[in-house]
Amino acid sequence: MFRTPQRILAGGLAILFLFPLAWASVASVSPQPGSAQIDGWGFGNYRTLAAYQAGIGQYLLNSTAVSLMTVALTLAVSLFGGYAFANFRFPGRNVLFLVTLAILMVPYATLLIPLYVLLNQLGLQDSLLGLSLVLTMFQLPFAIFMMRISFEAVPKELAESALVDGCGSFRALFHIQLPAVKPGLITVGLFAFLAAWNDFITPLVLISDSAKMPLPLAVANMRQQVMGIVDYGATEAGVVVLALPCILLFLALQRHYVRGFMSGALKG
Amino acid sequence: MRRILLSAALAALLTASLTACSSEDGGGTVAPPAGAGVEGVDDGTELALWTRAPLELQANALVDAYNKSHKNQVKLTIVPNDDYVAKVGAAAGSGDLPDLFAADIVYVPNWTNAGLFHDLTESIGKLPYADKINQGHVQAGTYEGKKYVLPFVLDLSVIFWNKTLYKEAGLDPEKGPKTLDEFKAQALAVQNLKKKDTYGTYFGGNCGGCNVFTWFPMVWAGGEEVMDAEGKSSNLGGPAAQKVYGMWRELQTAGAIAPGSKDETGATWVAAFQEGKIGVMPYPATLLPTASKSVDVGVTAIPGAGGGESTFVGGDGIGISKDSKKTQQAWNFLSWLTSEKAQVDVLAAGGSTVARTDLADNQYAAKDPRLVTINKAAASPQSKTPVAVNFQQAFNAPGSPWVTLLRNQVYGDPSSLEKDNQAITQVLGQ
């Protein structure tokens, strides 16, 4: 079959999709007025970013801590939750599942004030743990859905054989089923990481201590340090620094992550 | 099903307890700020201070200088400009405000009204220079006869022009506009250079706050008011205001306003001038040092149609929050903030306007006549800080009736003026 036009079209589309990121990387080191890199090419914008307030090290550390906690919590909750929804009948099961999915349907901004009040009551105000708990909640609809279909895709015989062998459900989960749902877990973990790493509005409301701010908040602050001027250089550098770990992780896990989606639907 | 009911009941219970707690204000007994004298207490307490990102430069300089010379230590939190209200609102609702926080001076009436600040009347009264502090800010921070707020950073609107472009256009580079007609003529002269990427003027065509800041003084300069004294009804359909709109409309028709203006939400409204692409425009005085890096700037007060001089006394006020338990220590910061040390050695040295009339002629202003112009503009009787409880909703908010009015006047159908002005009055009067 004659495929050249299609190839050109697809290649063109690929370039179109890669262009904004490529442009941001180039623009962040190119000279532009109103930024830290006025003359010639260089890393002036990155130096501004690195030296901003508490220093980029602190912000990266905060972001990493929040992301890792969110990933761990999301994985734990959705592993057990998905197992429960896929393998057990219990009263309230469907209601709980639908309510979990309903989290997707509520505007983010509205929930933040009640959540702020709630975290204060729990003594978790201004803490990275509290932030991670909230971010985990926002991840649950996707995570539970994903883990449920992953567990449902595990061949029945496998689960049954485990029980016949006299394994308790807990051991069956960890020894027999866990390896089978690994791609699903990786997908869920990756999504939780991306969401936690990039989130801006939740930490904005929940975190007040500047030493605990995650990176997106620092970038937002840097963007408009002078009234009526946007520092595009710092913005571009910020986008690059924010995006880089995500893209690397994404590429490293791509194979598993695609499999995670496949496993659920293929054998479901 | 029982389980669902149970959890619903539990949720309701939790909610009730939460709201019960959150509606309690930290109304316990707190030492009155004035109790410890003019200077308050400096005993090594840690104080939290919030401000918005565009004031970071000044806030950092002030906090650094204070921390170096005091036992008390101020911890600064910077919040993105657009999200500052959300942040303060979340904290205020649950009694969690920082000891000190700054607010855009036009929001202050609303916030004092809502009781977010501690009463400072007595403390301010004890300051030997109380009557020299910028009255625009102090009045904006006065509610029912009590004073709650002091000026944190002052920002005035003045006319900036690009001397280099003026020379090229055959204008006198040392003379800025003294009337609106001169403003128009000078903008058109620069436009007529037909230089690539260079325009006569610029304004925030989709930005309520920018044009409050820059157009109100054009009305005030002629002795008219933009609102009634209570801030409950709008006079923005009046004759002086109409002349202002008419001038901008003519400039727009003549193509002398840079094309980015129309969708300028305010995020970048001063950038084009700073890049040397604009002839003349009303500008924030705080940015004189920044703009001077790239442009040879001339400065004058904002004129009205028939001359006159005015400026919008903007910037941020600061107060002690209702939730602070360390009011005497927080007052120590405020008392220092209004002192000569902070005003001259920190703010004036950094190129900001001082907030005390008796310090206007300081050594830094003496070096640059433009700073004298700015300080003089601040003292003009036509210079004001507008006070209205619903100011933000009526003017600054995206999509406010003021934005609708000004866009109709410049780009759309100007005959809707009466109706648009009514819409502002309606929001103000709520």
Next chain:
Amino acid sequence: MPPSLITAPERPAQAVEPPAGRSNRRRRRSMSLTGWAYAAPTALFVLIFFIVPIAIVARMSVSDWGLFTGNRGLNAPENFTDVVDNRLFWPAVGFTVKYTVVTTVILIGLSLGLALIVQESNRWNGFLRTSFLVPSALGLASASLLFYAIYSPQSSPLGFLGVSFLGTPNAALWSTVALIVWRFAGFYMLLLLVGLQGISGDVYEAARLDGAGRWQTFRYVTLPLLRPSLALCTILCLTGSMLAFDQFYLLTKGGPDNSTITVVQLIYNMAFFGGNNLGRAAALSIILLAALLVVNVLQFRGLRDREG
């Protein structure tokens, strides 16, 4: 055909059935206890961090609740009538619906096209898949900031086009749609790819033997079999678009002339931009939640009817 992703909630549990016998009942009871034990962390999270806040929001929606002043007592149904009477309410609803339809049609159409292009596994397609997927690694806020710079006359690399990207209502809408398509097309492509790969090769073989052309195969074989995946994408896309906020908040602030103000932006404005009224914001959130529930239930219904 594989049970769809989307019908998962309606399926009976594939419970590991205990052997039949007298102890059946007790076994079932212990099963349900074990089930609850595993679901407990989920339930706890949902209860504390979702149900309780939603309950607070519901309470706000019937109360006179200022941003700074807190609860000042019940006032139902004033908030709801105030919201509907707001001058921006209907424009916001109208724009949100328009934006949702435009985004959903374009995004799903393009994603399907991309999925068909990269369907076969080979190195070139692997590269294409990765390029389309990379934008999904960015947060929506970062992506919006990036496009903000691309659209700004000050820094735009597309300045040579001489177009104002956000200056007119239509330009602002399409510029935002472009951002969303860029950010999400890869993700939906992946979901559809999964659906495509779930279609057995035998079906295509049969169609080929029947003499079906490429278009016919697509129209009468691929599309019907892909319906569950398409439905999932549509539900996600509709829900996401109806809740659109970040992109408009960063790019247009609802302008020009309030032409791009979405419902969630109106909520934000009511709460934080001048309105300072949490009661009204909560009332609008509840209205929106109800609308979303209706849309989703209708979708599920329609899907089940057609499948049944």
